[in-house]
Amino acid sequence: MHCSLRAKRRPSPGPLLRLEGVVKSFQGVVALKGVSFALYPREILGLIGPNGAGKTTLINLITGFLRPDRGHIYFAGEDITGLKPEAIANRGILRTFQHVQVFSGLTVLENILLGFSRRIKGSLLKEIFSLNGRKSEEELREQAFQILETFGLKHWASHPAEALPYGEQRRVVLARAVAAKPRVLLLDEPAAGLSPREGRELVGLLKQLKEGGLSLLLVDHDVDLILEVCDRVVVLSSGEIIAQGPPRVVRQDPKVIEAYLGSDA
Numbered sequence: 001m002h003c004s005l006r007a008k009r010r011p012s013p014g015p016l017l018r019l020e021g022v023v024k025s026f027q028g029v030v031a032l033k034g035v036s037f038a039l040y041p042r043e044i045l046g047l048i049g050p051n052g053a054g055k056t057t058l059i060n061l062i063t064g065f066l067r068p069d070r071g072h073i074y075f076a077g078e079d080i081t082g083l084k085p086e087a088i089a090n091r092g093i094l095r096t097f098q099h100v101q102v103f104s105g106l107t108v109l110e111n112i113l114l115g116f117s118r119r120i121k122g123s124l125l126k127e128i129f130s131l132n133g134r135k136s137e138e139e140l141r142e143q144a145f146q147i148l149e150t151f152g153l154k155h156w157a158s159h160p161a162e163a164l165p166y167g168e169q170r171r172v173v174l175a176r177a178v179a180a181k182p183r184v185l186l187l188d189e190p191a192a193g194l195s196p197r198e199g200r201e202l203v204g205l206l207k208q209l210k211e212g213g214l215s216l217l218l219v220d221h222d223v224d225l226i227l228e229v230c231d232r233v234v235v236l237s238s239g240e241i242i243a244q245g246p247p248r249v250v251r252q253d254p255k256v257i258e259a260y261l262g263s264d265a
């Protein structure tokens, strides 16, 4: 069923995000050995691979937390290699982290309001309201409530974010990223620690985000989740792409099966 959808949506415009020959070493250990792939508009691209494959490193490179040793990263045709995290976030490339991080000491609603600013640190709610000068505080709160509704978090609005159950905290983090109106969202293992039911809810949410026009790079080692939600998959193993293509094809690739049996499975 996904095959026909994929064929219909075959992206015609150029890639939104493109990596070309990206190399990264840590103290002589080559974590990425020349990685090239593209993410197209309104696409969910899965990035899978065993632990240590280099998935988080790739996200760190795309978002400017790390600098590649070699290679280039392009966003909407512009070379963004080596830009600072804030400059990259300002272009609309946002991420969530492998380990869930809500802003503690703030309510769920305040977490979403902070999302309206793409600034990475140090934003105060007061600033958010003045930054969005043309919109009244009331309008912003209303928008925030709409996002909470989408993410099934409305009844948690006035609760301290850090007091929420784990699965809901993960949703807060995702909702906050969406509030910043990203063009590309990079999700590092968003399903980690979720129950099967929460996993299914996440799949629904991600599909909704894509329908809303977002492009997603979804990092996970949960092959079933990737198969369910992604248009295409890139498989990374020891810093190299060993397969890419539609989920059903990639899943049956002997190199992929071997990479998983070799470590995770």
Ligand SMILES: Nc1ncnc2c1ncn2[C@@H]1O[C@H](COP(=O)(O)OP(=O)(O)O)[C@@H](O)[C@H]1O
Pocket: 026, 027, 031, 049, 050, 051, 052, 053, 054, 055, 056, 057, 058
């Ligand atoms: N900051 C770092 N310093 C040293 N080594 C690192 C650092 N970040 C990642 N690595 C190494 O790079 C490799 C890839 O790691 P990572 O990108 O976290 O993998 P994944 O997210 O696929 O599990 C691993 O061997 C890891 O130990």
Ligand SMILES: [Mg+2]
Pocket: 055, 056, 057, 098
């Ligand atoms: Mg990782």
